[in-house]
Amino acid sequence: MRLFKLSLLLVFVTIFSCSKKGTTATRKWLIPEGQVRDGGPGKDGIPSVDNPQFIAVGEVDFLQDDDLVEGVVYKGKQRAYPHAILDWHEIVNDDFDDISYALTYCPLTGTGIAWDRVVDGQLTTFGVSGKLYNNNLMPYDRRTDSYWSQLKLLCVNGTLIGTEAATFPTIETTWKTWKKMYPNSEVLSKNTGYSRNYGVYPYGGYKTDNDYLLFPNSINDDRLPSKERVLGVLNKGANRVYSLNLFATPKVIFDTLGDDELIVIGSQADNFIVAFRKGDLDGFTLDLSQLPVLGMDNAGNALTIDGRIVEGPLSGTRLEQPISFMGYWFAFGTFYAGIGIYE
Amino acid sequence: MRLIVYFSFYLIVLRCGNVQGQTCCSGGAPLMTSFDIGTNGPDGSYLAIGLDYEYNSVNKLVDNNRRLENDPRHRSGQNLLLKIDYIHDAHWAFSGLLPMVIQQRTTFSESERASGIGDLTLLGQYSKPLGSDMSLRLSLGAKLPVGNRFRRDDRGIFLSPDMQPGTGTFDFVGRAAVLRQHFIIPNLTNLTAVSYRYNTTNPHFGDPQRQGGRRFKFGNEAILSTSFNYLFVLNAWFVLPDAGVRFRYASPNEEEGSRAPNSGGYWMLIPVGVQFQPNEGLMFRASVEFPVWEDLAGLQITTDLKVGVQIRYFLEPGTRDRDRSGID
Numbered sequence: 001m002r003l004f005k006l007s008l009l010l011v012f013v014t015i016f017s018c019s020k021k022g023t024t025a026t027r028k029w030l031i032p033e034g035q036v037r038d039g040g041p042g043k044d045g046i047p048s049v050d051n052p053q054f055i056a057v058g059e060v061d062f063l064q065d066d067d068l069v070e071g072v073v074y075k076g077k078q079r080a081y082p083h084a085i086l087d088w089h090e091i092v093n094d095d096f097d098d099i100s101y102a103l104t105y106c107p108l109t110g111t112g113i114a115w116d117r118v119v120d121g122q123l124t125t126f127g128v129s130g131k132l133y134n135n136n137l138m139p140y141d142r143r144t145d146s147y148w149s150q151l152k153l154l155c156v157n158g159t160l161i162g163t164e165a166a167t168f169p170t171i172e173t174t175w176k177t178w179k180k181m182y183p184n185s186e187v188l189s190k191n192t193g194y195s196r197n198y199g200v201y202p203y204g205g206y207k208t209d210n211d212y213l214l215f216p217n218s219i220n221d222d223r224l225p226s227k228e229r230v231l232g233v234l235n236k237g238a239n240r241v242y243s244l245n246l247f248a249t250p251k252v253i254f255d256t257l258g259d260d261e262l263i264v265i266g267s268q269a270d271n272f273i274v275a276f277r278k279g280d281l282d283g284f285t286l287d288l289s290q291l292p293v294l295g296m297d298n299a300g301n302a303l304t305i306d307g308r309i310v311e312g313p314l315s316g317t318r319l320e321q322p323i324s325f326m327g328y329w330f331a332f333g334t335f336y337a338g339i340g341i342y343e
Numbered sequence: 344m345r346l347i348v349y350f351s352f353y354l355i356v357l358r359c360g361n362v363q364g365q366t367c368c369s370g371g372a373p374l375m376t377s378f379d380i381g382t383n384g385p386d387g388s389y390l391a392i393g394l395d396y397e398y399n400s401v402n403k404l405v406d407n408n409r410r411l412e413n414d415p416r417h418r419s420g421q422n423l424l425l426k427i428d429y430i431h432d433a434h435w436a437f438s439g440l441l442p443m444v445i446q447q448r449t450t451f452s453e454s455e456r457a458s459g460i461g462d463l464t465l466l467g468q469y470s471k472p473l474g475s476d477m478s479l480r481l482s483l484g485a486k487l488p489v490g491n492r493f494r495r496d497d498r499g500i501f502l503s504p505d506m507q508p509g510t511g512t513f514d515f516v517g518r519a520a521v522l523r524q525h526f527i528i529p530n531l532t533n534l535t536a537v538s539y540r541y542n543t544t545n546p547h548f549g550d551p552q553r554q555g556g557r558r559f560k561f562g563n564e565a566i567l568s569t570s571f572n573y574l575f576v577l578n579a580w581f582v583l584p585d586a587g588v589r590f591r592y593a594s595p596n597e598e599e600g601s602r603a604p605n606s607g608g609y610w611m612l613i614p615v616g617v618q619f620q621p622n623e624g625l626m627f628r629a630s631v632e633f634p635v636w637e638d639l640a641g642l643q644i645t646t647d648l649k650v651g652v653q654i655r656y657f658l659e660p661g662t663r664d665r666d667r668s669g670i671d
Binding site: 026027029033034036037038039040041042043044045047127131142147157193194195196197200202203204206209211212213214215216 | 449
């Protein structure tokens with residue numbers, strides 16, 4: 001009887017044992033703690049791709065022309081990361097030439113951003129924490145186990161709290177446009193080490209249903225439909241979005257954002273928008289017939305989609321690029337409250 | 344009334360079968376496998392106290408009806424259920440079920456665990472004979488949100504609804520069952536039942552002050568089941584092996600009023616067990632349940648195996664015969 005009672009006590013103690021309290025460092029957040037959601041799978045429950053394999057454009061058999069890809073162009077080489085794979089893994093830790101980045105993609109906010117994996121002077125990899133802030137991916141770095149906000153580009157919890165993420169430029173466009181521009185590029189392979197139904201979108205009608213969000217946002221800005229795709233430009237504290245719908249007819253926009261003059265070029269049909277600091281360009285005439293070349297300014301400087309000038313007096317230089325990436329409108333309206341909309 | 348110390352705990356199998364792909368498992372109190380209340384006391388009323396333990400391994404990654412490999416997640420649910428039945432007479436019986444729940448979520452980088460009291464369920468059952476060896480059993484009940492649903496991880500973030508011991512909602516359950524003893528051959532018993540659970544929405548998940556938070560609703564659930572057991576007598580013990588089949592449907596969960604992706608679906612499960620009754624006052628049962636087919640909405644992790652044991656103690660057993668139906 002005594003042994004039975006002791007056993008009973010042990011059972012209750014075991015069952016009622018609480019979860020760990022955590023250190024002071026792990027309980028401090030730069031964002032409202034109550035707005036961080038547990039998405040369900042747990043840390044690394046959505047596995048990142050840590051040993052990416054690449055194939056040639058001609059070997060790709062799992063993409064349709066209108067499927068989106070995130071592209072990185074660096075030192076004359078190009079790599080594409082299809083959304084069809086990113087939807088299932090959200091982070092690809094890659095080494096490309098002499099740079100190392102994590103291609104982070106959040107399916108719920110539609111935002112793809114390449115983060116420098118050298119943080120605080122040390123190389124790390126990023127994983128999917130399983131947490132969401134305003135429906136946006138929260139990566140964690142494996143070296144310090146700190147949590148980051150993708151759209152705030154900031155470490156918000158852990159020993160690196162307050163550290164800003166450095167980024168590399170990316171280009172989001174369709175597979176059709178990408179392979180036309182870069183037929184010799186490398187494409188992330190489905191050989192990720194995981195069996196997944198790549199090509200089947202895992203969130204049902206989420207992409208097109210403007211009323212459907214998985215979790216409530218802290219700010220709801222209805223100036224545009226929530227799932228309208230826009231380019232968000234973050235220029236040293238001055239921010240603005242440019243809707244893809246603006247470019248139903250391909251066009252060039254000259255705009256002033258903060259202290260900089262920008263040149264924004266887009267085409268809805270080719271499904272891209274890019275933004276650069278105008279620099280020394282003198283006007284610009286759009287010509288998309290020779291993509292990735294976008295056209296030429298009045299001085300004969302030919303500009304490519306990744307910001308290089310490949311012809312003319314400024315040949316060999318490249319335009320500076322503010323931080324910019326495509327995403328759903330609601331994400332920018334939430335994370336950058338009051339953000340300007342170019343009209 | 345003689346009360347012997349054994350709180351025969353019914354370990355309730357917290358069925359973690361409805362599992363979402365990005366947010367997994369259904370939490371809250373297990374109900375649907377613990378409905379039946381035996382009413383085989385010939386005269387007078389009596390109490391039965393039970394304890395069930397069940398371990399639910401959720402390790403199978405399924406995309407619609409295709410199994411996928413290399414899932415980095417492992418989920419498990421352990422449930423310890425205290426069940427107290429009051430059998431008033433041959434027609435009326437009442438039951439209270441209180442679970443203690445342990446939910447665990449493990450990946451290669453982290454293991455998270457939440458435990459605590461789950462929701463309380465109160466049931467009433469009416470039995471009506473349909474013949475000498477057949478009876479109809481109708482049950483209705485409600486699940487009361489007394490369980491803990493504010494468990495956090497070590498960074499202070501509320502765990503997802505499926506990781507919480509409780510649900511925060513009033514839910515309702517109903518069941519109709521037909522029990523047939525000496526079915527086709529002597530000592531063979533069949534129980535066929537249809538059950539339904541209606542879940543309400545928690546409008547303030549994650550907010551203990553119930554002013555904010557988010558709206559979450561577990562999908563409703565329907566089960567059609569049939570099972571058989573056969574009575575042997577070995578050294579004066581009643582031994583009843585049993586087997587059956589269970590078809591389960593769960594509607595998708597809802598987040599903020601919208602259908603949550605990767606939740607809901609259809610399952611077919613095979614439960615197998617064996618029950619021992621050494622005397623009128625005691626019953627033991629061991630069981631295992633295998634999922635043999637599923638067709639799920641989207642990508643989900645789901646149960647690959649469930650094992651359980653039950654102990655039940657009948658107070659004042661002299662007033663009742665041992666249950667030959669094996670359904671207690």
